[in-house]
Amino acid sequence: xxxxxxxxxxxxxxxxxxxxxxxxxxxxxxxxxxxxxxxxxxxxxxxxxxxxxxxxxxxxxxxxxxxxxxxxxxxxxxxxxxxxxxxxxxxxxxxxxxxxxxxxxxxxxxxxxxxxxxxxxxxxxxxxxxxxxxxxxxxxxxxxxxxxxxxxxxxxxxxxxxxxxxxxxxxxxxxxxxxxxxxxxxxxxxxxxxxxxxxxxxxxxxxxxxxxxxxxxxxxxxxxxxxxxxxxxxxxxxxxxxxxxxxxxxxxxxxxxxxxxxxxxxxxxxxxxxxxxxxxxxxxxxxxxxxxxxxxxxxxxxxxxxxxxxxxxxxxxxxxxxxxxxxxxxxxx
Amino acid sequence: xxxxxxxxxxxxxxxxxxxxxxxxxxxxxxxxxxxxxxxxxxxxxxxxxxxxxxxxxxxxxxxxxxxxxxxxxxxxxxxxxxxxxxxxxxxxxxxxxxxxxxxxxxxxxxxxxxxxxxxxxxxxxxxxxxxxxxxxxxxxxxxxxxxxxxxxxxxxxxxxxxxxxxxxxxxxxxxxxxxxxxxxxxxxxxxxxxxxxxxxxxxxxxxxxxxxxxxxxxxxxxxxxxxxxxxxxxxxxxxxxxxxxxxxxxxxxxxxxxxxxxxxxxxxxxxxxxxxxxxxxxxxxxxxxxxxxxxxxxxxxxxxxxxxxxxxxxxxxxxxxxxxxxxxxxxxxxxxxxxxxxxxxxxxxxxxxxx
Numbered sequence: 001x002x003x004x005x006x007x008x009x010x011x012x013x014x015x016x017x018x019x020x021x022x023x024x025x026x027x028x029x030x031x032x033x034x035x036x037x038x039x040x041x042x043x044x045x046x047x048x049x050x051x052x053x054x055x056x057x058x059x060x061x062x063x064x065x066x067x068x069x070x071x072x073x074x075x076x077x078x079x080x081x082x083x084x085x086x087x088x089x090x091x092x093x094x095x096x097x098x099x100x101x102x103x104x105x106x107x108x109x110x111x112x113x114x115x116x117x118x119x120x121x122x123x124x125x126x127x128x129x130x131x132x133x134x135x136x137x138x139x140x141x142x143x144x145x146x147x148x149x150x151x152x153x154x155x156x157x158x159x160x161x162x163x164x165x166x167x168x169x170x171x172x173x174x175x176x177x178x179x180x181x182x183x184x185x186x187x188x189x190x191x192x193x194x195x196x197x198x199x200x201x202x203x204x205x206x207x208x209x210x211x212x213x214x215x216x217x218x219x220x221x222x223x224x225x226x227x228x229x230x231x232x233x234x235x236x237x238x239x240x241x242x243x244x245x246x247x248x249x250x251x252x253x254x255x256x257x258x259x260x261x262x263x264x265x266x267x268x269x270x271x272x273x274x275x276x277x278x279x280x281x282x283x284x285x286x287x288x289x290x291x292x293x294x295x296x297x298x299x300x301x302x303x304x305x306x307x308x309x310x311x312x313x314x315x316x317x318x319x320x321x322x323x324x325x326x327x328x329x330x331x332x333x
Numbered sequence: 334x335x336x337x338x339x340x341x342x343x344x345x346x347x348x349x350x351x352x353x354x355x356x357x358x359x360x361x362x363x364x365x366x367x368x369x370x371x372x373x374x375x376x377x378x379x380x381x382x383x384x385x386x387x388x389x390x391x392x393x394x395x396x397x398x399x400x401x402x403x404x405x406x407x408x409x410x411x412x413x414x415x416x417x418x419x420x421x422x423x424x425x426x427x428x429x430x431x432x433x434x435x436x437x438x439x440x441x442x443x444x445x446x447x448x449x450x451x452x453x454x455x456x457x458x459x460x461x462x463x464x465x466x467x468x469x470x471x472x473x474x475x476x477x478x479x480x481x482x483x484x485x486x487x488x489x490x491x492x493x494x495x496x497x498x499x500x501x502x503x504x505x506x507x508x509x510x511x512x513x514x515x516x517x518x519x520x521x522x523x524x525x526x527x528x529x530x531x532x533x534x535x536x537x538x539x540x541x542x543x544x545x546x547x548x549x550x551x552x553x554x555x556x557x558x559x560x561x562x563x564x565x566x567x568x569x570x571x572x573x574x575x576x577x578x579x580x581x582x583x584x585x586x587x588x589x590x591x592x593x594x595x596x597x598x599x600x601x602x603x604x605x606x607x608x609x610x611x612x613x614x615x616x617x618x619x620x621x622x623x624x625x626x627x628x629x630x631x632x633x634x635x636x637x638x639x640x641x642x643x644x645x646x647x648x649x650x651x652x653x654x655x656x657x658x659x660x661x662x663x664x665x666x667x668x669x670x671x672x673x674x675x676x677x678x679x680x681x682x683x684x685x686x687x688x
Contacts, residue, residue, distance in 0.1 A: 083658050098652045101395045116601035181504040181607040
């Protein structure tokens with residue numbers, strides 16, 4: 001009996017120590033701002049915490065926005081807590097609730113699903129926490145109580161992309177590749193592309209960014225079975241690379257364009273495999289909300305005058321790909 | 334003469350307290366250590382204390398509202414899945430079932446125009462039907478439930494996306510808040526209470542755990558479940574209706590998943606077609622962390638609830654600690670592994686020298 005008790009106590013100690021070591025060990029690695037404190041003279045160490053919550057799932061696109069948010073924190077001298085909900089609206093709501101519990105000084109969030117986030121954001125507003133929406137939810141931003149929206153007008157961008165693709169493909173059928181479920185922003189892009197393209201447009205759902213292999217196969221089978229497809233528009237840089245592989249693998253002559261950049265996408269644009277990429281500068285979508293919220297907390301400044309702060313669309317094609325390439329590879333574009 | 338008298342003498346009455354010397358004297362501590370949920374409780378205590386000490390908000394009532402929120406929507410199906418695992422079967426379709434039932438209720442309410450309460454009742458009935466199909470297939474074909482429910486998982490995933498798109502044209506069912514009966518249904522299923530905003534699902538979770546524990550510990554059906562999971566053939570030989578028990582358990586998991594799907598749909602006033610995919614493993618993990626054996630016949634509902642609590646505490650604790658979220662899943666995996674190891678270790682050492 002004594003032996004069992006000893007083992008139990010030992011197990012508890014080991015468990016406790018292991019968790020402690022895991023925590024302390026990673027605190028140093030994760031707290032990147034402490035590394036820079038030695039090198040950079042921070043202007044003022046503001047005692048503010050900004051929660052940045054997006055619906056990303058660790059993919060290339062959101063990694064750039066995360067870098068932007070973290071850099072914004074470093075430059076403004078505030079603590080940035082970045083978290084992702086992996087496109088699960090309930091988790092997104094729970095993350096906003098946690099931020100409200102922690103009494104952060106500002107919440108920057110994407111709004112892929114306004115219905116799901118209405119209640120948690122209302123709680124944040126009632127608690128006096130300023131909100132900036134980013135990336136998606138431009139039309140719902142004001143109604144949700146945000147002080148401004150930082151992003152790209154998806155319908156406008158979609159229309160521009162559709163028009164450009166119609167010119168390069170010269171008619172035919174456009175396939176709009178939707179990689180996320182339930183994101184109104186993506187649906188707006190495809191709807192805009194439909195208006196701009198003018199011809200037949202079909203929305204095709206693929207598995208998503210966490211299963212690129214399956215997405216590639218899905219696209220390839222679509223291209224091989226449907227010979228009318230003359231253009232493919234993807235809405236994510238990882239999916240764009242998958243589409244490039246699908247087009248080459250299926251020996252299709254469809255023109256390919258995408259939304260959003262990555263190092264691979266820029267390389268493909270330079271090589272002519274992708275016609276153009278619509279850049280919404282998601283780095284700014286991470287960086288600017290942190291700046292805006294800090295300014296609001298300190299100086300009651302609001303930006304935009306009731307209008308969203310637009311970060312796109314910008315077009316990256318063969319003519320300017322070289323300039324963007326290095327930055328895209330570093331993960332800041 | 335005297336011998337007869339001795340033989341006819343009445344026997345001496347037995348002493349008032351008889352201790353059968355064949356029974357070993359097991360201390361209360363050992364009895365406690367042998368409970369399946371003890372390891373999980375210790376792990377939960379360590380994790381809870383750790384996060385309460387290292388963060389500002391975890392140990393507050395406000396913070397507790399956050400991690401009980403996450404734990405409750407995991408815990409309700411986890412308890413049902415634990416009962417099923419004690420009965421010796423798996424249900425991989427429980428996660429997708431939350432999405433299917435949410436979408437079913439949403440479509441009934443918004444497209445068909447039903448009252449919310451009627452839609453809820455129909456959803457639970459439909460979920461029971463799906464659970465019945467699962468159980469019937471497992472019992473009839475005698476295939477491993479892993480395979481049968483995996484097939485159901487894929488079917489439901491396809492139905493979720495295809496039917497939603499066909500009916501609403503998008504991958505989401507929205508506008509639930511405009512349906513009649515929404516406000517009252519929201520208060521019962523999806524709302525919150527108290528100034529700290531505890532979710533109603535926490536109360537449901539507690540109630541279902543108590544119900545499941547009572548079933549397992551105090552009713553004949555509970556005995557049947559343990560029997561079926563321990564050895565189905567032996568159980569059948571002593572008269573346990575094995576097919577009925579299994580089908581009933583599958584219906585239980587489907588309906589528990591449907592309840593959670595209804596709660597989430599009402600809380601968010603919308604349902605996404607991808608809801609719930611991948612959650613089935615969280616339910617199984619919660620049950621295993623809580624002491625259920627993968628081979629069946631052993632486990633507890635309280636253990637599964639504690640397992641769900643551990644997952645909820647880990648998720649929110651990591652959030653409050655501000656650790657780099659890139660490593661979030663690593664931490665979650667480490668915490669869960671440690672919880673299972675502690676649980677295993679304690680149980681084995683407590684049972685090892687069974688005095």
